[in-house]
Amino acid sequence: MRGALIGCGFFAQNHLNAWRDMRAEGIELVAVCDIDPVKAKAAADTFGVPRHYTDPQTLFESEQLDFVDIATRMETHHDLVCLAVRHGVRTIVQKPFASDWQQCVSMVETARAARVPLAVHENFRFQAPMQAVREVLASGAIGAPTWGRFAFRTGFDVYKTQPYFHQDKKLAILDVGIHVLDLARVFLGEVRHLSCETQQRNPRNVGEDTATMLLRHTSGAVSLVECTYEARQIPDSFPQTLVTIEGETGSIKVHEDFRMVVTSGNEVSERSIGSPLLPWTQAPWHVAQESVLLTQRAIIAAWRAGREAETSGADNLNTYALVDAAYAAAESGRAVAPEVWR
Template structure:
């Protein structure tokens, strides 16, 4: 199968890992880079041997749209709609970083623009592709713990995330958009869709603009109740970053994913313990190794769908734009709930 040609839009923090992850997957050729600051794009071009560099998105697309198969948008959320529209107008498939959009309205516009243009939209949602999370899903689907009725999904840390991503401190809406878009997607991946949501938020760090703590209670359509907690203000005995910890209770047993990728399954017969660590890559930051390895798995899944020639076919991609729209609905419903201090009922 021929390699697909693509362009990267945005050469900030995450492009340092998204690009080598593509090279690890293979089957693609990066032919152009865009960044509003040309010098940053030039540096990436030298590092990754990319032949074409632009600080104008129109120039990039005017010169290369005819040979591109897709674009990978790795920019701030406020620009996602703009770049998606530019690519879709030229008939290009789009991969876009999370969160999908800065509002539910803009996320819906992204979907509609691509649907009208007949192009495919994917959201690069990689957390559900983490090795431990896939292992939890496998055990859950095996039926060994019976019907799941209660769960807790936790991402609580004191990791200094603002040190290497200082722009996060300037966001008016922080943890629910930054981490919540990941953790709520994990919840959907494991347990299906939610029928109601209740959320409380807080800002503990006085030097940031947005909330750094969010506690969410979800009632899933399956009847399962799920407590989702997120914090960047938690000084704990054991720092878990960037791990998501999971606890599930079922009618025939329980399942716990705890620190250091330890997975414990308990039934009447006793407890079975396994370790499910991620793959290691030389280009990954050790502090983010779990996250960075999942970028590879996510890219593999998206590439398999991109390689389908018939765009009307339903392929193997999990995090399509239409699927991730359900995650972003939860993010903004959580903000709505916190603002109103009310349970928000979700309807399709």
């Protein structure tokens, strides 16, 4: 499959490495594009990509593509996704899907009308530790899950590589809470309503840098979803999500040191569920970096099998609706039911 990457900034370096790893799986990145000519050329030179562009329109007019991977920031997603769909090119787009719900719905409906597959690069559920949790749940070892706590709490200097965080009016929930809310859906199912308290603890931030959310799932399960960029703790667990899930007959706990402890009836078992280091990944980022490769593989495998990706645009609407509900709940001081598409 011939692909192109749009947006060659900070996080796209992981996409570039992962696409390079997938050459052996029949993937060829034939072009990259960034409005910044220096970044476009650097990406092409470093990763051996034959052509680079500074204008997405020219990219689509000049290349025969099987897919495009959009790794720009959310303000550009709607226009770029619609451009890709108009050219009939299967599209992957980074999270957050867009800046608002209407744009998210518009992309899903535009892609659906054109019968062009659309996937969101929602990678936390593909992290090796989270896949291990999914396997235990699917095995039935803890019975039906009834309670959960999903916590992304860090003081790691994320501002160094993503300085725009300081200016984001919506920060913790839209940037990283979105991943943790997605995990809550994956582990405990869809959500009936949620409440939320936000805090802005770092005076340099315009938006909330801490959120504490309480969810009632449609199954009856209850969960706590937490995210903060302002926790002071040694060791720091960045970029891990710590998980506790209690079920009818047992529980799952994922600890800071990547230890997963599973209680199943009277039996307790423990195993290490960390990600391996790849030639291009470094601690502490490696779990997040490897998940980029796992996400890209999952999306391509689904498309090759003629299926929608697990993280299709339509699926991501349910995660995005939780983000919107969290902001509305924080503002109103009341529990809010998430928007449902159709």
